[in-house]
Amino acid sequence: MNSKKSYEVQRMSSLVASLHSVCSTTCCVEAGGGRGHLPVALTLGYGVPSLTIDCDEKTINSAAQRIKIIQKQWHAIAKKIHSGNEEQVSRGINKDLHRFASAYMTRHTDLAAIVRDKFPEHSNKNIKLLLTGKT
Numbered sequence: 001m002n003s004k005k006s007y008e009v010q011r012m013s014s015l016v017a018s019l020h021s022v023c024s025t026t027c028c029v030e031a032g033g034g035r036g037h038l039p040v041a042l043t044l045g046y047g048v049p050s051l052t053i054d055c056d057e058k059t060i061n062s063a064a065q066r067i068k069i070i071q072k073q074w075h076a077i078a079k080k081i082h083s084g085n086e087e088q089v090s091r092g093i094n095k096d097l098h099r100f101a102s103a104y105m106t107r108h109t110d111l112a113a114i115v116r117d118k119f120p121e122h123s124n125k126n127i128k129l130l131l132t133g134k135t
């Protein structure tokens, strides 16, 4: 990730995490999430359950591999974001809060159904989504 992207992800993740908290959403869904930069920052940095939806399975598969590596390196990165606050740092690491879904989205796509499928722990709840996306 270049420095411009990294800056955007840091600023956006903070903003979206605040929205998640204020609006009590079930999870964040990144439409056309590609490599999942924002959702991964949301889960690791802020403990926000997040779903990356993308139609390109190749992108998703390589991103999943990359995320495994990031998770290993995350402690140092998260410490910077949270100024060394250990509780916040470990919150996102210990839970499997980020998931991928491969789907071609249209205006008819039932996002709540995809979330229920990927987060079975929320399947009985009223799903409240926080939708993000950037081209």
Ligand SMILES: C[S@@+](CC[C@H](N)C(=O)[O-])C[C@H]1O[C@@H](n2cnc3c(N)ncnc32)[C@H](O)[C@@H]1O
Residues within 6 Å of the ligand: 031, 032, 033, 034, 035, 036, 037, 053, 054, 055, 056, 059, 103, 104, 105, 106, 133, 134, 135
């Ligand atoms: C330029 S990338 C942006 C990735 C990410 N949002 C970011 O900012 O890093 C756009 C992504 O949207 C995906 N995409 C485009 N149209 C889509 C659709 N209708 N449904 C799902 N994914 C789509 C592409 O496969 C691609 O990975």
